[in-house]
Amino acid sequence: xKQFNTAVIGCGMISKNHFKALKNVENARxxxxxxxxxxxxxxxAETYGIPRxxxxxQKVLQDPDIDVVHLCLPHFLHAKVAIEAMEHGKHVxxxxxMALSPDDAEKMIAARDASGKSLGICFQNRYNESSRYMRxxxxxxxxxxxxxxxxxxxxxxxxxxxxxxDWRGTLEKEGGSALENQAIHTFDLLQWLTVPIKxxxxxxxxxxxxxxxxxxxxxxxxxxxxxxxxxxxxCSNCYVANAPxxxxxxxxxxxxxxxxxxxxxxxxxxxxxxxxxxxxxLGKDYWGSxxxxxxxxxxxKLAAGERFPISGEEAIxxxxxxxxxxxxxxxxxxxxxxxxxxxxxxxxxxx
Ligand SMILES: NC(=O)c1ccc[n+]([C@@H]2O[C@H](COP(=O)([O-])OP(=O)(O)OC[C@H]3O[C@@H](n4cnc5c(N)ncnc54)[C@H](O)[C@@H]3O)[C@@H](O)[C@H]2O)c1
Numbered sequence: 547x548k549q550f551n552t553a554v555i556g557c558g559m560i561s562k563n564h565f566k567a568l569k570n571v572e573n574a575r576x577x578x579x580x581x582x583x584x585x586x587x588x589x590x591a592e593t594y595g596i597p598r599x600x601x602x603x604q605k606v607l608q609d610p611d612i613d614v615v616h617l618c619l620p621h622f623l624h625a626k627v628a629i630e631a632m633e634h635g636k637h638v639x640x641x642x643x644m645a646l647s648p649d650d651a652e653k654m655i656a657a658r659d660a661s662g663k664s665l666g667i668c669f670q671n672r673y674n675e676s677s678r679y680m681r682x683x684x685x686x687x688x689x690x691x692x693x694x695x696x697x698x699x700x701x702x703x704x705x706x707x708x709x710x711x712d713w714r715g716t717l718e719k720e721g722g723s724a725l726e727n728q729a730i731h732t733f734d735l736l737q738w739l740t741v742p743i744k745x746x747x748x749x750x751x752x753x754x755x756x757x758x759x760x761x762x763x764x765x766x767x768x769x770x771x772x773x774x775x776x777x778x779x780x781c782s783n784c785y786v787a788n789a790p791x792x793x794x795x796x797x798x799x800x801x802x803x804x805x806x807x808x809x810x811x812x813x814x815x816x817x818x819x820x821x822x823x824x825x826x827x828l829g830k831d832y833w834g835s836x837x838x839x840x841x842x843x844x845x846x847k848l849a850a851g852e853r854f855p856i857s858g859e860e861a862i863x864x865x866x867x868x869x870x871x872x873x874x875x876x877x878x879x880x881x882x883x884x885x886x887x888x889x890x891x892x893x894x895x896x897x
Contacts, residue, residue, distance in 0.1 A: 548849045550637075553578035553606045555627065556618035557590035560641060564616045565594040567841040574614070574845050580606050603627060607634040614848070617641060620713035621721050625650035632661040639666040639844050642730055643868065644861040646721040648884075651865040655858035666844045666854040667861035671731040672738060673836030673843070676809050676822035680795075680802055683811065684739050690798030692771070696778040697736040697793045699729035703783035705758045715759030723761035725750070726868055729781030732791050733767075734864045736779060740795055741771035746870040747880045754784040767871055 552574050554564050558581070568576040580600040581587040587599045600606050606615060607630055615631045617624060617640040625645040628638045632654075644667045645651040658665040671677055683689065703723070713719035720727060737743055746769050750762035764782040771777065790806030800813035807823040840856075847854045870881040 547573045550574050550613040550845060550848060551611055552576045552614045552616060553580055553600070553609075553612050554590070554596075554616045554618060555580045555603045555606060556620075556641075557581035557583075557586040558618065561590060561616075561618040563837040564618055564841065565590060565596070567838045568616075569594070570838060571842050571845045573849050574841075578606055578609075578612065604630075607631055607636060610635075613637060614639065614845075620719050621646055621726065622713070622719040625654055628654050628665065629657040632657040632663045632665065635661065635663065637664040637848060639668065639841070641668045642734075642861070642864075643721070643726055644858070644865050646726075646865075648862065648866050648869050651858065651862040655862065658858055664844075664848055664854055665857050666840075667856050667858075668837070668840060669731060669734050669856050669861065669864075670836030670840040671735060672856060673839035674822065676804055676807055676820075677735055677739075677836075679809060679820065679822065680735075680739055680793075680804065683802055684795070688813065689795070689800045689802065689811075691773070692740045692775050693796045693798060694776040694778075695736055695740045695793070695795040696780075697729075697732050697791075698779070699724075699732045699781040699791050700785045701728055701781075701783055701788040702785050703728070703755075703763070705755060708755065708759050715755070715761055717760045720761055722750070722868065722872060723755075723759055724763050724781045724783045725765045725767075725871060726761070728783060729765070729779075730864060730868070732793060733779055733781070733867070735793060736777060737863060737867060738860075739793075740777060741773070741775050742885070743769045743777065743867060743883060744772050745770045745880050745882050746867065746874050748871040748874040750872060750875040753782075762875075765871065765875075769867075 554561050557579050568574050576596055578598045578600055579587045579590040579596040580603050582601055584601050591599045606612055614637040617627055621643055624640050628640050631638050708715035748767040750765045752763050755763040763784050767779040769777040792805050794803040803810045808819055808821055810819040844854055874881045
């Protein structure tokens with residue numbers, strides 16, 4: 547199988563999941579740990595046995611021996627560094643969110659197309675066994691048409707989590723908090739498992755963390771689909787614990803409900819619950835267990851010359867939705883997603 551030399555750029559909290567996962571990928575060799583804070587790059591290199599340390603990501607991009615870069619950087623740097631990397635001929639696996647604006651996400655897709663390189667976005671919860679099971683169930687059509695759905699992510703982020711960081715909690719560098727950073731995965735699953743969203747109405751507020759962050763710590767969202775489906779989403783970082791994530795989809799012939807790792811399906815009056823607690827968790831349990839699966843699949847597809855299933859077109863959906871949520875909260879307006887024209891038709895995504 548074709549082998550790839552990899553660099554991880556950004557050696558903070560989430561980079562651990564990437565370094566650990568890379569150890570188990572047959573056709574990837576992590577050769578550089580890069581962070582602008584030298585002690586973080588050194589620490590990562592020492593912990594995971596990485597031969598080279600860099601503090602300037604430009605040097606990584608200019609090195610012809612590096613094939614792939616993993617971007618574990620603050621949100622505002624995702625589009626900029628991903629585009630530069632693809633222009634330098636690197637394949638890119640970028641942490642979520644893909645970008646902070648739909649325009650930047652479009653530019654990433656254009657850079658991918660111009661370079662012919664692969665672009666993957668880390669929505670690892672799509673790889674959770676529970677998510678894959680729910681996706682198969684929805685694709686099978688056995689539950690019938692979606693009527694509505696709801697999701698909630700109720701977690702705890704302390705003031706220290708923000709004051710100890712030079713980018714979290716800022717509008718410019720993080721973009722948003724409870725939704726943009728924490729609940730984004732479940733929000734993504736909600737749309738991925740149901741229907742294309744047509745309208746968004748939302749309220750984002752800062753409650754417990756008022757005066758600490760510029761961004762939201764709480765958000766509630768009301769969305770509609772093309773056939774009047776109603777979808778609700780609530781997230782908050784103000785709770786006293788990280789409660790299990792919840793997701794429910796009500797359909798014409800039944801329903802499916804996920805609470806943490808438990809998924810209950812109801813069909814014809816019969817209930818069935820499956821426990822997807824797995825032993826393959828890398829990092830904190832409530833982030834989901836999919837980093838390892840996602841990274842392995844990324845390299846498998848790269849070696850086979852196949853398209854990675856969470857590339858630009860899949861991840862930009864969430865960028866557009868988040869943009870609509872924040873715009874609705876700022877203006878008090880119902881936002882119609884730009885993919886829907888005036889006659890209510892969806893404009894197909896370019897591939
Ligand atoms: N997929 C998930 O479940 C998940 C979970 C947590 C975080 N994340 C994402 O991972 C990304 C990083 O988050 P984190 O929590 O690890 O943040 P972090 O602050 O712990 O790490 C970011 C690192 O990037 C480094 N950095 C900043 N600018 C740099 C530059 N110009 N060149 C090189 N290094 C630079 C910082 O020094 C820091 O070490 C974010 O996009 C975040 O949303 C994803």
